[in-house]
Amino acid sequence: MFSFKVLKQSAATRARAGVIQTAHGPVETPVFMPVGTLGSVKSVTPEELTACGAQIILGNTYHLYLRPGREVISRFHGLHRFMNWRGPILTDSGGFQVFSLAKLARVTAEGVAFQSHIDGSSHLLTPETSIEIQGWLDSDIMMCLDQCTAYPAPFEAAERAEEITFDWALRCRDTWRSAEGGHQALFGIVQGGMHKELRRRSAERLRALDFSGYALGGLSVGEPLDLMLQTADFSLPLLPDEKPKYIMGVGRPEDLIDLVCLGADMFDCVLPTRNARNGQLFTAGGTITITNAWYRTDTDPPDPGCGCYTCRNYSLAYLRHLFLSRELLAYRLNTIHNVHFFVRFLRRIREAIIKDEFEGFKKRFYENRKI
Amino acid sequence: MFSFKVLKQSAATRARAGVIQTAHGPVETPVFMPVGTLGSVKSVTPEELTACGAQIILGNTYHLYLRPGREVISRFHGLHRFMNWRGPILTDSGGFQVFSLAKLARVTAEGVAFQSHIDGSSHLLTPETSIEIQGWLDSDIMMCLDQCTAYPAPFEAAERAEEITFDWALRCRDTWRSAEGGHQALFGIVQGGMHKELRRRSAERLRALDFSGYALGGLSVGEPLDLMLQTADFSLPLLPDEKPKYIMGVGRPEDLIDLVCLGADMFDCVLPTRNARNGQLFTAGGTITITNAWYRTDTDPPDPGCGCYTCRNYSLAYLRHLFLSRELLAYRLNTIHNVHFFVRFLRRIREAIIKDEFEGFKKRFYENRKI
Numbered sequence: 001m002f003s004f005k006v007l008k009q010s011a012a013t014r015a016r017a018g019v020i021q022t023a024h025g026p027v028e029t030p031v032f033m034p035v036g037t038l039g040s041v042k043s044v045t046p047e048e049l050t051a052c053g054a055q056i057i058l059g060n061t062y063h064l065y066l067r068p069g070r071e072v073i074s075r076f077h078g079l080h081r082f083m084n085w086r087g088p089i090l091t092d093s094g095g096f097q098v099f100s101l102a103k104l105a106r107v108t109a110e111g112v113a114f115q116s117h118i119d120g121s122s123h124l125l126t127p128e129t130s131i132e133i134q135g136w137l138d139s140d141i142m143m144c145l146d147q148c149t150a151y152p153a154p155f156e157a158a159e160r161a162e163e164i165t166f167d168w169a170l171r172c173r174d175t176w177r178s179a180e181g182g183h184q185a186l187f188g189i190v191q192g193g194m195h196k197e198l199r200r201r202s203a204e205r206l207r208a209l210d211f212s213g214y215a216l217g218g219l220s221v222g223e224p225l226d227l228m229l230q231t232a233d234f235s236l237p238l239l240p241d242e243k244p245k246y247i248m249g250v251g252r253p254e255d256l257i258d259l260v261c262l263g264a265d266m267f268d269c270v271l272p273t274r275n276a277r278n279g280q281l282f283t284a285g286g287t288i289t290i291t292n293a294w295y296r297t298d299t300d301p302p303d304p305g306c307g308c309y310t311c312r313n314y315s316l317a318y319l320r321h322l323f324l325s326r327e328l329l330a331y332r333l334n335t336i337h338n339v340h341f342f343v344r345f346l347r348r349i350r351e352a353i354i355k356d357e358f359e360g361f362k363k364r365f366y367e368n369r370k371i
Numbered sequence: 372m373f374s375f376k377v378l379k380q381s382a383a384t385r386a387r388a389g390v391i392q393t394a395h396g397p398v399e400t401p402v403f404m405p406v407g408t409l410g411s412v413k414s415v416t417p418e419e420l421t422a423c424g425a426q427i428i429l430g431n432t433y434h435l436y437l438r439p440g441r442e443v444i445s446r447f448h449g450l451h452r453f454m455n456w457r458g459p460i461l462t463d464s465g466g467f468q469v470f471s472l473a474k475l476a477r478v479t480a481e482g483v484a485f486q487s488h489i490d491g492s493s494h495l496l497t498p499e500t501s502i503e504i505q506g507w508l509d510s511d512i513m514m515c516l517d518q519c520t521a522y523p524a525p526f527e528a529a530e531r532a533e534e535i536t537f538d539w540a541l542r543c544r545d546t547w548r549s550a551e552g553g554h555q556a557l558f559g560i561v562q563g564g565m566h567k568e569l570r571r572r573s574a575e576r577l578r579a580l581d582f583s584g585y586a587l588g589g590l591s592v593g594e595p596l597d598l599m600l601q602t603a604d605f606s607l608p609l610l611p612d613e614k615p616k617y618i619m620g621v622g623r624p625e626d627l628i629d630l631v632c633l634g635a636d637m638f639d640c641v642l643p644t645r646n647a648r649n650g651q652l653f654t655a656g657g658t659i660t661i662t663n664a665w666y667r668t669d670t671d672p673p674d675p676g677c678g679c680y681t682c683r684n685y686s687l688a689y690l691r692h693l694f695l696s697r698e699l700l701a702y703r704l705n706t707i708h709n710v711h712f713f714v715r716f717l718r719r720i721r722e723a724i725i726k727d728e729f730e731g732f733k734k735r736f737y738e739n740r741k742i
Contacts, residue, residue: 296439
């Protein structure tokens with residue numbers, strides 16, 4: 001069911017355009033995946049996501065496992081029908097949130113014991129249960145449970161995390177292979193902190209397990225931008241070119257364009273949705289802070305060149321008024337604009353790659369930034 | 372520009388079906404008007420209101436005067452373009468909020484002095500400024516500044532309020548007549564508490580001023596339901612039948628059906644929108660509290676017979692999950708359902724009146740209620 005094909009390889013860089021086939025339709029890469037933590041991309045409907053051009057969204061296993069939980073989601077045979085999203089869904093493993101959100105996370109031989117951030121109840125997330133949960137969520141792409149290190153991570157800590165990540169990847173793969181429902185793909189996640197030796201070891205060992213795709217985890221965790229790009233630059237070629245390459249949790253438009261150059265195909269980030277709710281709008285000219293007094297009487301849309309619902313119908317003055325008045329519509333209109341911006345940005349990068357115009361596209365991107 | 376025509380008079384009751392013509396299109400009565408306090412009906416877009424069948428919405432003069440204020444709205448030549456709503460808008464006078472929300476409201480000969488609930492700044496709302504503000508808001512129907520009494524109001528207090536209300540109505544009318552832009556209609560508001568003598572005096576004096584329409588104010592202010600209905604029953608026939616009759620700020624579906632029987636044409640209430648945000652859904656069977664554990668795994672929509680976007684696409688289990696998780700989408704999906712319910716409810720009442728089936732409609736309404 002799952003497949004990936006590179007349609008065009010850029011001559012000057014490692015950038016490439018491809019297409020992933022999933023049980024719920026195709027995903028054209030490079031692609032940006034909006035984050036739908038709790039069974040909704042905050043404030044917007046599936047129809048609005050589709051109108052923004054989104055082809056695939058992300059769901060968070062940790063959150064959905066805790067609520068609404070298996071009994072509820074199973075009544076709908078998975079997340080798609082529950083939330084009314086008909087396109088592909090990628091679920092993370094739950095590991096990242098267990099370490100960042102849950103209380104008293106403790107790594108054991110079996111997995112991670114933790115307490116729910118909602119009610120303090122005790123749970124154990126193992127490679128086996130993570131795949132099981134992603135199974136009843138019925139996502140199109142599942143992720144292996146991994147251990148992400150913070151920055152800076154000493155070599156020994158990063159090495160231990162890489163060891164555990166590999167052990168868990170093996171167990172995730174075995175659980176996946178023995179399970180019914182071969183329509184779900186499984187991606188391996190490369191860890192190793194900013195240590196090249198560990199990144200190489202992680203990538204090589206995971207390659208041998210023959211996953212449907214590969215991700216770089218543990219980036220954008222506090223390291224300087226240069227180091228993030230260096231690590232991605234070093235690690236991406238270690239992943240098999242015939243599989244999709246996914247950079248988890250990154251980032252700003254300028255980071256995405258650089259990472260596409262280095263060969264990345266898939267991205268997710270809460271930046272467009274979270275910043276929308278904080279009154280920040282991404283545009284070709286740079287980032288707009290909607291509370292700025294400058295926009296008080298501005299009858300123009302946030303980005304005159306943008307074709308999103310928000311820009312076609314509303315002004316900066318109206319968006320500023322809604323946001324300052326804490327009107328619920330503010331969060332939605334801002335989110336629609338930002339999701340549209342990120343999704344279309346990657347779509348335009350893809351078109352430029354296909355037409356062999358990516359270098360020119362990148363140059364114009366930097367020229368257009370005014371703010 | 373403004374006109375009203377009764378198309379059908381029910382034989383058994385005072386119920387009637389009509390149509391109001393405004394500068395922004397027709398309004399079929401009896402009609403429910405969703406409340407868009409600050410330039411948005413909380414959480415929903417104009418397109419969603421239209422899909423719910425809404426023909427006219429209400430804007431709050433007090434709120435819009437304080438923010439975004441004249442300078443901003445004037446750039447858009449009024450509220451319509453500012454908020455992107457192309458249909459008719461009715462604005463209240465600001466008086467009700469000055470007395471209920473603002474600080475230190477003090478009635479003087481001129482008008483009401485008050486301090487903003489937002490920043491404590493001092494303002495004076497007079498009949499003249501109320502009409503002026505509603506002028507730059509450019510609503511299709513303006514309301515006279517009035518003084519609403521709480522319940523219970525002793526005769527003397529209600530009499531004073533009625534006196535002031537009449538004086539202000541006269542000044543509103545004179546300001547309106549002398550102003551440019553005759554496309555805006557102006558409604559008078561009958562006060563007088565629950566005192567028949569005062570209601571009669573108020574109605575008779577206002578009739579002489581020949582407003583475009585007439586409203587009953589000061590209902591649903593804490594009085595028993597019977598007394599509210601009695602006061603409406605007594606007062607509605609005192610208003611001219613060739614003008615629209617508007618009951619302000621009421622109420623529940625069962626109240627609306629009774630008030631239509633008594634001859635009312637227009638309604639506004641925050642009930643559908645506010646209760647939606649509190650997790651209450653109106654259905655033909657009664658009111659649903661979405662947090663109820665009963666709905667945890669319920670794959671049915673809130674109302675299987677309802678054609679709204681929410682009921683066509685989402686389950687009780689999903690709505691419950693969103694609401695308990697405080698997801699922004701919850702408030703919107705609930706609001707769409709409730710606005711659709713209220714608007715369609717009045718639409719169906721109207722159709723029943725036209726077909727001379729209103730009595731049967733009313734009987735079935737009570738039979739269907741289970742909750």
